[in-house]
Amino acid sequence: MKSSLLVAGFGGQGVMTLGKLVGECAYEQGLKVTFLPSYGPEQRGGTANCTVILSDEPIGSPSTNRLDVLCAMNQPSLEKFAPNVKPGGVLLLNSSIVDPGTVTRDDVKVAAVDAEGIAYEIGERRTANVVILATYMTIADIMPIEEVRKIAMAKLAKKPELVALNEKAFDRGVAITKEIIASWA
Amino acid sequence: MESKFMKGCEAIAEAAIRSGCRFFAGYPITPQNEIPEYLSRALPKVGGVFVQGESEVASINMVYGAGGAGTMAMTSSSSPGVSLKLEGVSNLAAARIPAVMVNVMRAGPGMGTIQPAQSDYYLMSKAPGHGGFRTITLAPATLQEAVDLTYEAFELAFRDRMPVIVAPDGFIAAIMEPVDLPDYRDPPETPAWAVAGCEGRDHINVLLNGGLNEEDQLAKNRIAEELYEKWDREDVRVETYKVEDAEYVFAAFGLAARICKSCVDELREEGIKAGLIRPITISPFPYAAFAALEDNVVKYVIDVEMSIPAQMVNDVRLGMKDRFPVAQVNTAGGLILDSEDVIAKVHELVKGV
Known part of the structure; x- marks a missing residue:
């Protein structure tokens, strides 16, 4: 059992935080995990990205060109990294600003989630990444989603005013993703 | 702890x-x-x-x-x-x-x-x-x-x-x-x-x-x-991984070695006998681990490094006393080694043997 994820977006979108949160959930669950941030000059102004690999066995490379899931938080990230998703893999798109119509691959599954729209409905812009976290974890299906919820909410508890909203965002993310997965079948 | x-x-x-x-x-x-x-x-x-x-x-x-x-x-x-x-x-x-x-x-x-x-x-x-x-x-x-x-x-x-x-x-x-x-x-x-x-x-x-x-x-x-x-x-420290019967032996240290280690498992699943020698001390170098490779078992030593030119390869040759042909997989410039390239190199060698 192994799952590789690349999260990419603009600097400031919370790309690294999201990747780290995925890593921390897996770590708390006792899985092997590596988190590799992009370490280049492109971090300023351009795209930032990180690779997270989860496994129940020791992890060799912390990087891969055959991703199980690409989480594209902006349009340039989709264009740059879509070729690195393996056939049968998943493009998880933040469809608030990424146009699913621009996907050129027909051998991957697409999960378009209007994370920022959902966050707006919930009433807190900052919960968009929690929606994406829930979406990814539901797709990856590598640990029980209830466990993820518990761990993630504990990690995010530093901002108590957001706890209830984060829970709401998480649950919405899970619900939407279940519908998306059903639509693939 | x-x-x-x-x-x-x-x-x-x-x-x-x-x-x-x-x-x-x-x-x-x-x-x-x-x-x-x-x-x-x-x-x-x-x-x-x-x-x-x-x-x-x-x-x-x-x-x-x-x-x-x-x-x-x-x-x-x-x-x-x-x-x-x-x-x-x-x-x-x-x-x-x-x-x-x-x-x-x-x-x-x-x-x-x-x-x-x-x-x-x-x-x-x-x-x-x-x-x-x-x-x-x-x-x-x-x-x-x-x-x-x-x-x-x-x-x-x-x-x-x-x-x-x-x-x-x-x-x-x-x-x-x-x-x-x-x-x-x-x-x-x-x-x-x-x-x-x-x-x-x-x-x-x-x-x-x-x-x-x-x-x-x-x-x-x-x-x-x-x-x-x-x-x-x-004070020599080395990790040897599935070397005993290996025909294709990787020589690698650091991150390159952990990538090779997962390649060893992948290749063995295909039935290719691969192994790894990983120096933990690059000084003093584990020459003896390479000297111990058996003449009639090993077909190739594959030196894998994130450096061009390869550098450790000279110590590897010295250690095994030039008894086996050496293949190389390397990268540089800040690009991570791709495990597919490592696997592909071994496939190429297997076909050629």
Whole structure:
């Protein structure tokens, strides 16, 4: 059992935080995990990205060109990294600003989630990444989603005013993703 | 034992403190800045001293002073910055002063790029400075190993009164992985040789990095030589993985080795007998592990490095006494080694045999 994820977006979108949160959930669950941030000059102004690999066995490379899931938080990230998703893999798109119509691959599954729209409905812009976290974890299906919820909410508890909203965002993310997965079948 | 999901550089820094390090001097350079950043906060909390030197040269000379006073001292840098420190490392070796230097290797030569590589193999394993000396140089392949080796590097430095080098490639320093942190231990008592005031002593301690007398220098070199030979006998560390019946043996260290290790498993699932020899000490080098490869079993040795030209390959040839053909897979410039390239190379060799 192994799952590789690349999260990419603009600097400031919370790309690294999201990747780290995925890593921390897996770590708390006792899985092997590596988190590799992009370490280049492109971090300023351009795209930032990180690779997270989860496994129940020791992890060799912390990087891969055959991703199980690409989480594209902006349009340039989709264009740059879509070729690195393996056939049968998943493009998880933040469809608030990424146009699913621009996907050129027909051998991957697409999960378009209007994370920022959902966050707006919930009433807190900052919960968009929690929606994406829930979406990814539901797709990856590598640990029980209830466990993820518990761990993630504990990690995010530093901002108590957001706890209830984060829970709401998480649950919405899970619900939407279940519908998306059903639509693939 | 405390377990954490940590960043590479921060875990290395924390391991140093837990080992008893109480002095750090360094100068910023990517991709190792999180080491000084972490220590600038953490060292004062344990009564230690953190200095951001005005240069690499100044920093290593501060380490000379602190180490000479019997303090567990450390510096860290990355390839171009390490070049600047090596005069000082040579002085430490000459004066027999313990210290730990971490070199988070990036792509070279020259300024190269800020991205990770294994570009300093020669420099870190052969002669990390002028004048003819050696160091124990440790090359971790996982973050856990980086923590354990950094912790131990201080013991080795004090045991031999010599600088010890920890040389992770930039990937090891950049990744986050779960690590078990070793327990805190107290820094050592001030050793009898330390230049730390004469109170209670009837003689003066002197730590010199040279002199004018030829015979004295010769004698020092002979003593050092004995130490290096002792390392060759007693301090070699190597991991061998599924080598016993292997026909295709990878030779790799650091991150390249952990990628090869997963390739060994993948190839064995296909029925190809692959194995791995991974030097943990790149100095002293595990020549014996390569000498032990069996004549009628091994078909190829595949040297895998994140350096162009390959560097370790020469030690590999020496170790196996040129008995087997050598293939190479390498990358450079800050690009990570692709496991598919490693697998493809073996497939190519299998077809050709």
